[in-house]
Amino acid sequence: MDDLLEQTWDVVIVGGGNAALCAAIEAAEAGRSVLMLECAPKPYRGGNSRHTRNFRCMHSGPLSVLTDTYGEDEYFDDLMRVTAGKTDEGLARMAIRHSESCLPWMEQHGVRFQPSLSGTLSLSRTNAFFLGGGKALVNAYYNTAADLGVQVIYEAHVTHIAIEGHQCTGLDVTITGQSHRISARTVILASGGFQGDVDWLARAWGPAARNFLIRGTPYNRGVVLADMLDQGAQSVGDPTQCHAVAIDGRAPKFDGGIVTRLDCVPFSVVVNRDAQRFYDEGEDVWPKRYAIWGRLVAAQPDQVAYSIIDAKSLKLFMPSVFPPEQADTIEELGEKMGLNGDALRETVDQFNAACRDGDFHPTELDGVATEGIEPPKTNWARPIDTPPFYGYSLRPGVTFTYLGLKVDAGARVQTPDGPLDNVWAAGEIMAGSILGQGYLAGFGMTIGTVFGRIAGQEAASHAQ
Template sequence: MDKLWDVVVVGGGNAALCAAIEAAEAGASVIILEGAPKDYRGGNSRHTRNFRCMHQGPLSVLTDAYEEAEYYDDLLLVTKGKTDERLARLAIRTSETCLPWMERQGVRFQPSLSGTLSLSRTNAFFLGGGKALVNAYYNRVEDLGVTVVYEAQVQHVDIEDGTFRGVDCEIAGAPARVNGRAVVLASGGFQADLDWLARAWGPAARNFLIRGTPYNRGVVLKDMLDQGAESVGDPTQCHAVAIDGRAPKFDGGIVTRLDCVPFSVVVNRDSQRFYNEGEDVWPKRYAIWGRLVAAQPDQVAYSIIDSQSINAFMPSVFPPVMADTIEELGEKLGLSGAALKETIEGFNAACRPGTFHGNELDGLATEGLEPPKTNWARPIVKPPFYGYALRPGVTFTYLGLRVDDTARVTGTNGLMTNVWAAGEIMAGSILGQGYLAGFGMTIGTVFGRIAGKEAAKHVA
C-alpha cells in the first residue's frame, strides 16, 4: 500500500470497473477500492439486467433502430425536462459504441424478455444478469493487472487546493492510506444511510426498503461536498420503484420488483385509488411508483389483480395473496373488505369495451373515473383474485457531484485538477427526476469509460 498509484478507483460497480479497464488499457497502474466483501462486490450493478443503447440499425441483440432524437425524447418524458442536455446527449450518443466495447470485455447479451419487459429495440439484456456482467469485468481487470482490494471503506479523499493526493480508508477494519496521481470516484449515492434519507424526506423515509447494496452510504459523497465539491441534484429525488412489501430491508435486488401495476388497480391503505395505473408502458413508468407509494399513508399500497391478468406480467419472486372474493382478498391484505369491494366495483363500472393489448398502449380506458386509467382498463371480475402489498424500494439517490463532459469534478474554484466521477455519484447531472429503464447502466458505462481515459491521460 506504500506504492504511488497512477489511478485510484473508489468503488467496485459498473462505472468503477469501466474506468479501471480504460485506465489500465492506457498503461496506467490502477487500484480498485471496493467497500463490500468479495461475495457482494459490484454495488447495485449486480442487480441490473440491461443497458439502454442508441443504435442506427440492428446491433448485436438489438433490433431495428433507436436513434438519438427518440432516446432523448424518452428521457425528457420521464425527467420532465430536468436534465443537463449536453451531458445527456453525450451519454446517449456514446452508448452506441459502448455495446461492442462491452462485448470485447467479455460481457454477453441475450434477446430481450417478453411481456412487460419487452425492450428488444431499446435495451440489451445481459446474459446471466448484472452479476455476470460484474464478474466479466472483474475477470478483465485481473487480466489487465489491476489490483482489487475488498472491504476497503474509504473515509476521506485528501484534496489540497483542488488536487487529489490520496485516500484514507479502512481495509478489513484496519486504517490505511492509498496515494495516487489521479482518482475516479464511483462509490454510488447515499441511499443506504437511513438517517440521511430521513433528513431529506422526513421520518417516512425510515419505512423505505433499500433494494440496492447496503454499502452505498454516501461517505465519499459527503466528504467531497464538505470539501467544496459542487453538488448537483435534489436529495429527495431518487430511483425508487414499487417493490414487494415482503422484501428485505436491504439488498433485495431487482427480483423484488413487481411488474403487475399496469394490469391492476392500485389502492392505498384506505382502499382508495390515487394514480393512473395505465399512464404509459411500464419501462417508462415503473420508476415513478416508488415515489407515489411513498406519498401514501404508512408508505404502503396494494395492487389488485384478477385471473385475466395474473399471467400478463413477469412472475413475482413471492407468490401473491389469493382469495375467491374481493372482500376476502381485502381482509387478507389487512384492508377493509367492504371498502375495497366498493372501489373495485366503481372501477369496473367505469371500464368500457375494447381490445386488450398487454404489450402496447391499447387505449382501453375508463370513463368518468378520477383518477382515470387510460390503458389496459379491464374490469376486475374473474376469480380467484390476487393482491400484492407494495413498498417504496430505493435503488439510488440523485444528489451527487457536478462534472463536465470529461467527467471531471467541479469545485468551488472551478474544475479539480485530477478528480473524476462516474456512475450514481454524478447521475443527478442527467437524472433530475424520474428514471428510464437501463439508463443508469448507460450513465455508468459512458462516464466510467470517459473518467478512466481522462485520468490515465492526465497521468501520462
C-alpha cells in the same frame, strides 16, 4: 497487501460497480497502474450493478440482440418525459450518443447479451439484456480487469479524499480496522449514492423514509460523497429525488435487488390502506413509468399500497419472487391483505363500471381507458372481474439517490472555482447531473458505462 498500500498508483478508483470497472479497464488498457477500493466483501462486490439486468442503447439499426432502430431524439424524448425536463441536455445527449459504441465494447470485454425475456418484449428495441444478469456482467468485468493487471482491495472503506487546492494528494482508507494513506496520481470516484444510510434518507425525506426498503446495496452510504461536498465540490441533483420503485412489501430491508420489483401495476388497480385508488395505473408503458411508483407509494399513509389483479392478467408480467395473495372474491382478498374487504369491493366495482370496450394490447399503449372516474386509467383498463383474484403489497424500494457531484463532459469533478485537476466521478455518484427526477429502465447502466469509460480514459491520459 503492504506493497499495494505503499506504492503510488497512476489511477485509484473508489468503488467496485459497473462505472468503476469500466474506468479500471479503460485505464489499464492505456497502460496505467490501477487500484480499485471496494468497500463490500468480495461476495457482495459490484454495488447496485449486481442487481441490474439491461442496458439502454441508442442504435441506428439492429445491433447485437437489439431490434429495429432507437435514435438519439427518440431516446432523449423518452428521458425528457420521465424527468419532466430536469436534465442537463448536453450531458444527456452525450451519454445517449456514446451508448451505441458502448454495447460492442461491452461484448469485447466479456459481457454476453440475450434477447428480451417474456414479459419484457416492449424493451427488445431499446434495452439489451445481460445473459446471467448484472452479477454475470460484474464477474466478467472483474475477470477482464484481473487479466489487465488491475488490483482490487475488498472491505476497503475510504473515509477521506485529501484535497489541497485543486489537487487530490491522497486517500484515507480503513482496511481490517487499520487506517492507511494511499497515494495516487489520479482518482476516480464511483462509490454511488447514499441510500444505504437510512438516517441521511430520513433527513432528506422526513421520518417516513424509515419505512422505505433499500433494494440496492447497503454498502453505498455516501461517505465519499459527503466528504467531497464538505470540501467544496459542487453538488448536483435534489437530495429528495431518487430511483425509487414500488417493490414487494415482503422484501428484505436491504439488498433485495431487482427480483423484488413488481411489474403488475399497469394491469391492476392500485389502492392505499383505505382501499382508495390514487393514481393512473396505465399512464405509460412500464419501462418508462415504473420508477414513479416508489414516490407515489411513499406519499400514501404508512408508505404502503396494494396492487389488485384478476386471473386474466396473472401471466402478463414477469413473475414475482414471492407468490401473490389469492382469493375467490375481492372481499376475501382485501381481508387477507389487511384491508377493509367491503371498501375494496366498492372501489373495484366503481372501477369496473368505468371501463369501456377496446382492443387490449399489453405491450403497448392501447388507449383502453376508463370514463367518468378519478383518477382515470388511460391504458389497459379492463374490469377486475375474473376469479381467482390476486394481490401484492407495495412499498417504496430505493435503488440509488440523485444528490451527487457535478461533473463536466470529461467526467471531471467541479468546484465553484473550476474543475479539480486530478479527480473524476462516474456512475450513481454523478447521475443527478442527468437524472433530475424519474428514471428510464436501463439508463443507470448507460450513465455508468459511458462516464466510467470517459473517466478511465481521461485519468489515464492525465496520469501519463
